Amino acid sequence: MDRLKGKVAIVTGSTSGIGVGIAKLFAAEGAKVVVCGRREAKGQAVVDSIVETGGEAYYHFMDITATDSIEALFKDTAEKYGKIDILVNNAANVALKDGRVDELTLEMWDNIFQSDIRGTFYAIKCALPYMKENNGGSIINIGSMASCSGDLGSTAYACAKAGIDMLTQYTALQYGKDNIRCNCVRPGLIVTPDNEAHVPQVLKDIFMNNIMVNRYGNPEDIANMCVYLASDESEYFTGQVVTVDGGLNAHVSTVGQFKEMKSRTW
Numbered sequence: 001m002d003r004l005k006g007k008v009a010i011v012t013g014s015t016s017g018i019g020v021g022i023a024k025l026f027a028a029e030g031a032k033v034v035v036c037g038r039r040e041a042k043g044q045a046v047v048d049s050i051v052e053t054g055g056e057a058y059y060h061f062m063d064i065t066a067t068d069s070i071e072a073l074f075k076d077t078a079e080k081y082g083k084i085d086i087l088v089n090n091a092a093n094v095a096l097k098d099g100r101v102d103e104l105t106l107e108m109w110d111n112i113f114q115s116d117i118r119g120t121f122y123a124i125k126c127a128l129p130y131m132k133e134n135n136g137g138s139i140i141n142i143g144s145m146a147s148c149s150g151d152l153g154s155t156a157y158a159c160a161k162a163g164i165d166m167l168t169q170y171t172a173l174q175y176g177k178d179n180i181r182c183n184c185v186r187p188g189l190i191v192t193p194d195n196e197a198h199v200p201q202v203l204k205d206i207f208m209n210n211i212m213v214n215r216y217g218n219p220e221d222i223a224n225m226c227v228y229l230a231s232d233e234s235e236y237f238t239g240q241v242v243t244v245d246g247g248l249n250a251h252v253s254t255v256g257q258f259k260e261m262k263s264r265t266w
Helices: 017-028 040-052 067-081 106-133 155-178 201-210 219-230 255-260
Strands: 008-012 032-037 056-061 086-089 137-142 180-187 241-244
Touching: 008 017, 008 067, 008 106, 017 032, 017 040, 017 056, 017 086, 017 219, 032 040, 032 067, 040 056, 056 067, 067 106, 086 106, 086 219, 106 137, 106 155, 106 180, 137 155, 137 219, 155 180, 155 241, 180 219, 201 255, 219 241
Parallel strands: 008 032, 008 086, 032 056, 086 137, 137 180, 180 241
Antiparallel strands: none
């Protein structure tokens, strides 16, 4: 369990959900992890859990919508550990029910874009000088399957996450020669201790009918991919958008309905 030994990793939005899974697995693989978000008590609980199992971590407050907060995160981390090897941009406003185009206000649109792509852009911008000084690094953006195709709602969220896909490729292209890699992980339906009670069974049933494997995703599924992307094992892997969704988006949209009909085709 030493795939990230000696590396320093910042995982934004790691006080709950997927971010917790990533932070814990990174620590188990030997990384020094900076747990960050706005909820100090939850963040410290994650740190305590990591330390109790022999890992190294500390909590740093960060508001993804505030540039001074993002700047302080990187400055303080570099001062504490002397370098920054890995950045996981996980912090975001999910806003899955933000609505149709005609329902959205400019304020709603701007709020989602501020947290879901503006903050990610600025975190990357802040990380680059430290990674250049360190002769390289790995940036992992957490996207969403919402950017795979159109849907009935979540318009602003999906558009912001689609921007993350392209930001990933531009960053990879522009800084690859500096030995800085950038990839994006798009999760499918991930059931976490924080959201399980809020995911209605009817929604779970719809997803299960379209997922190719026999379970929903969990934070460890995303964390496992992130460990690979953060490690030296993936040093020739950059500019990629990887969907970790149990095969949900790997088939035509009518498969679920035909399965219910017990038919292969019309």
